[in-house]
Amino acid sequence: MREATSTGGHVQQDLYNHLTEVFNRVIMHHSGSTDAYEKFEEISALVKQTHLKFKDPLKDSEVNAAMLPQAPTTQGVHVAKCGGLLAGKINGPKELLSKDKTFTLTNFAEEAEMLEWANIGFGEENTYKLQHSIKRLCIMSGADQVRFVGKIYGIDKDYWIVCGRLDDEKESGLGLKVEPRGVGVNELVYWVTDNLLNDWV
Numbered sequence: 001m002r003e004a005t006s007t008g009g010h011v012q013q014d015l016y017n018h019l020t021e022v023f024n025r026v027i028m029h030h031s032g033s034t035d036a037y038e039k040f041e042e043i044s045a046l047v048k049q050t051h052l053k054f055k056d057p058l059k060d061s062e063v064n065a066a067m068l069p070q071a072p073t074t075q076g077v078h079v080a081k082c083g084g085l086l087a088g089k090i091n092g093p094k095e096l097l098s099k100d101k102t103f104t105l106t107n108f109a110e111e112a113e114m115l116e117w118a119n120i121g122f123g124e125e126n127t128y129k130l131q132h133s134i135k136r137l138c139i140m141s142g143a144d145q146v147r148f149v150g151k152i153y154g155i156d157k158d159y160w161i162v163c164g165r166l167d168d169e170k171e172s173g174l175g176l177k178v179e180p181r182g183v184g185v186n187e188l189v190y191w192v193t194d195n196l197l198n199d200w201v
Contacts, residue, residue: 081197103144133196157194
């Protein structure tokens with residue numbers, strides 16, 4: 001089959017390469033239809049006219065991917081957020097608030113082991129993400145001594161809660177009976193989020 005023979009086209013080509021190109025086009029462009037058998041001769045003639053322009057794909061994704069650009073999937077967005085969190089990537093001007101500032105951060109992985117003794121656990125994945133999420137909160141807000149408080153299980157969403165100390169400008173518009181930040185009941189600041197990959201509020 002590899003011997004050079006005339007298949008009726010513009011160039012001399014062996015039967016093996018000719019059939020390889022024909023079947024390749026059938027698989028790529030007619031695998032999901034029922035007209036591959038009827039158009040076999042038409043495809044064969046087209047191969048002859050195109051001088052056997054066969055190109056091996058560089059990757060399997062080039063064969064399986066659609067020609068049009070695909071919209072980002074929910075799974076792809078989640079993977080991208082996880083990668084940004086674990087890599088310590090921080091976007092936005094909030095990062096300037098804690099520039100050149102050191103802070104104390106508890107090792108939640110060790111605390112999670114103690115919680116497991118009481119049969120309370122969030123899984124290794126959430127434990128690891130929570131540790132990095134708290135670290136990002138400290139960098140973005142300038143908070144110090146941030147520690148995990150608990151998790152509230154809601155009907156629609158679950159909420160993670162942390163607390164810490166925040167040394168910044170005094171809040172304005174407070175009444176005379178309101179204790180300032182860092183004093184009394186307002187000694188600690190609390191943050192909450194429903195997704196460890198998102199920002200804390």
